[in-house]
Amino acid sequence: MGLDIRVPLGAMFTLLGLLLAGFGLFGTKAIYSQTLGINVNLDWGLVLLAFGVMMLYLGLRGLSRGEHLSEGGTEDQPNIPH
């Protein structure tokens, strides 16, 4: 369908990861008393960032190979009668 979902998915999680990890790194640390002392924003932000970058890489690689253009029209593409 022209748009590879991995690209927006990867972009969104990359931005989310950067936001959370940045907030965890530079923001106040007092808020982590409710998370058993774990800086969850930093830790989880890095996980989301890694996931986002991986998806973005796969999506952009797919776009450069033209994978999104070959998705449709397979062997049993039905014609649609009324």
Added chain:
Amino acid sequence: MRLSWIDWTIMLLYFGFVLGIGAALKRFMKTSTDYFLAGRSIPAWICGLAFLSANLGAQEVIGMGASGAKYGIETSHFYWIGAIPAMVFVGIFMIPFYYGSRARSVPEYLRMRFDEKTRGLNAISFAVMTVFSSGISMYAMAKLIQTLHFLDVPFQKMHLPPSAIFHASILISAVIVLGYILFGGLTSAIYNEVLQFFLIVAGFFPLVYLGLKNVGGWEGLKAKLPPIYTHSWQGMASPRTNLLGVEWFGLVMGLGFVLSFGYWCTDFLVIQRAMAANSMNAARRTPLIAAFPKMIFPFLVILPGIIAIGLPTQRSASVMETGGVAVHAEPAGQGLIPVKVDELTGKPMYNQQGQPVLDYDLAIPEMLAHYFPAGLLGLGLTALLASFMSGMAGNVTAFNTVWTYDIYHAYINRGASDDHLLWMGRFATVFGIAISVAAAYAAAQFNNIMDFLQLVFAFVNAPLFATFLLGMFWKRTTGHGAFTGLLLGTGAAALHHGLTLPLGDAPGIKGGWIAVLHQYPSDMAQNFWTAIFAWSACFVITIVISLFTAPRQESDLKGLVYSLTERIRERGAWYERPAFLGVIVIALLIALNLLFK
């Protein structure tokens, strides 16, 4: 609940991507097939995640967390017994007929297999159900936003009254869902469902991690709760010895067979995601791919509820003296779950035994507030809102397709061109959402009307699987048989409900409105047995009427009935073979049930 700038930024970022995907897809919507069936061009893994997410609405996330707190791990039966076997069955045995018949919707399959009247009955009841379900989802979201109070401060700053929060929530959710479906159709809904799936995992995984770490892991949680909360099959021999109030036979037959197969195998809302796949093999693998994450979702949405009830009680009861007698002005609740407050009087609610009623629906929101600091709180809330919107969007895309193909094109404008159908699909999206908004306000005004409608929907859905099972696997089934079976099956559901009542309830919306011939130990047992009666009535009546009416020519039924359709030979790697995937799913299902028995 107060949000900081980072929480708002995360929310806005998500909504920006949601609308951006809709706008980016607009230029690819050239035909009605592009709009309603995503051009049948979506890869299996995307369809699989959308198949799962379309069902991840309000009820799933908030409701399953609430049930986790109320019933414990027994709630997982709604996934493990109440979804997985049906998902395997539809993928291996039924999708070949839906996809291979070239039908554009489930009602259209019914026209091809049976006749016009059976299609009409299914299309009209389905269209009505989807717009009202979307409205109920919208109402639930607005209520949740009001309850969480995170919009209170911004509204105060804008000098808006608190009552405006409800209207703004309805309006904003309607505009966002409209925005991305109007332009991008089913593709946009599917892509956003994939986004939502990953967002829910991202938002809930840290919640479970922190909660479990806090209580000492699964073993620590088991030590804090009675055994029945952490064993899914304990006490299932009798309805009186388990928290669900239903015995194993009613559970397996009512939930595991009739209701589960009725939903996952016949509901166009989920089947539409498989129909959008780019090949027959991808369509068959769609529900099987969805089954893997579906099996582990209880750990994401049910477990937080169990942790919430297992934690030490957070609030202390406030005691007030009235005339020298100490009364609990505000009971303590249990764990993180507060006591339910009457909306009209603002006072705590008590049951007939004088015990405080817990507000289980707040299990997940209370967990978010308890464990998540600024940042992660925004992510968790966004995941919740995404699930609500996805539930709405799933209903809207199913509605616009059934309205356009099965009602408008079939009965109102038979000669419509494809361009006109595409226009009608967009128009149906607008008026479908407008009706949903009206339904949300109706729910706010007359709560009983929505309970009544949901009851009627349950009656209509209960017999459906018998019609499809016979239609696909018994070539002798006739259109007259199917139509009569559906009508009388719905009637049997209503009759059973009218003659039975759960213990402790008064005759009325809960049942017994004709006479009380039997009392069930719980409303869940009554629901399951209503479904069993409806299915059985539809099954028997369809067979009897079919035997007395003329069958269709076998040549007309090729590709629509199992015995007249060429078997599909599965090729490729193991992960490309639906039957092999089905075996793995069932093996994992058995292992999970043994592990948590």
